[in-house]
Amino acid sequence: MDKLDLRCYFVTGAGPDVVSRARAAALGGAGVIQVRSKPISARDLFELSRAVAREVKAVRPRTRVLVDDRVDIALALRDDGVDGVHLGQDDLDVRLARELLGRDAIIGLTTGTLELIRAANEVASVIDYIGAGPFRATPTKDSGRCPLGLEGYPPLVAASAVPLVAIGDVTADDARDLARAGVDGVALVRGIMNAPDPEAYTARVVAEFDRGATSS
Numbered sequence: 001m002d003k004l005d006l007r008c009y010f011v012t013g014a015g016p017d018v019v020s021r022a023r024a025a026a027l028g029g030a031g032v033i034q035v036r037s038k039p040i041s042a043r044d045l046f047e048l049s050r051a052v053a054r055e056v057k058a059v060r061p062r063t064r065v066l067v068d069d070r071v072d073i074a075l076a077l078r079d080d081g082v083d084g085v086h087l088g089q090d091d092l093d094v095r096l097a098r099e100l101l102g103r104d105a106i107i108g109l110t111t112g113t114l115e116l117i118r119a120a121n122e123v124a125s126v127i128d129y130i131g132a133g134p135f136r137a138t139p140t141k142d143s144g145r146c147p148l149g150l151e152g153y154p155p156l157v158a159a160s161a162v163p164l165v166a167i168g169d170v171t172a173d174d175a176r177d178l179a180r181a182g183v184d185g186v187a188l189v190r191g192i193m194n195a196p197d198p199e200a201y202t203a204r205v206v207a208e209f210d211r212g213a214t215s216s
Contacts, residue, residue, distance in 0.1 A: 005031025006185025134168025
């Protein structure tokens with residue numbers, strides 16, 4: 001497989017056009033698309049994840065498709081284009097997820113504090129990246145943690161043994177500055193879900209991130 005491209009990481013929201021927006025994001029250069037749509041039943045998440053994976057792989061096979069939280073659904077769809085899972089602190093232990101999904105699956109883990117990152121380092125051999133946030137307060141997900149802001153990321157990046165993705169009300173306008181702060185990628189929900197042209201918006205995120213990375 002190609003190296004994991006975390007520069008623009010699209011986390012889907014709820015809505016009737018999730019599949020088409022995932023396809024557009026892939027065309028725009030998103031390296032990872034995480035299927036998250038809460039509240040949703042396991043059966044509906046299965047169907048949505050399968051539809052997203054099929055559309056995404058049809059237009060950009062190297063984009064990785066992950067399922068939020070549900071290792072069982074990711075496992076069931078490994079032959080249908082789903083590459084792995086993103087897990088929270090209260091989900092299945094990442095070591096068990098690795099045993100179930102296999103060595104080639106992508107596994108991400110939610111963090112956001114130095115304490116959580118140090119704990120993630122203890123399982124660095126079984127995870128591929130961590131998400132860290134919130135960058136700003138966001139209505140999409142209330143983690144209970146204080147916003148990190150730009151200044152919060154350099155020490156987390158320095159402490160992490162695996163690549164780190166910033167999340168939490170990130171927009172295309174933030175991608176350059178966050179890249180300069182040292183993160184390996186930025187995760188967006190509303191920016192891409194609400195964009196009039198999600199393909200163009202995604203392409204802008206990638207371009208801005210690259211500008212920041214080359215000037216850092």
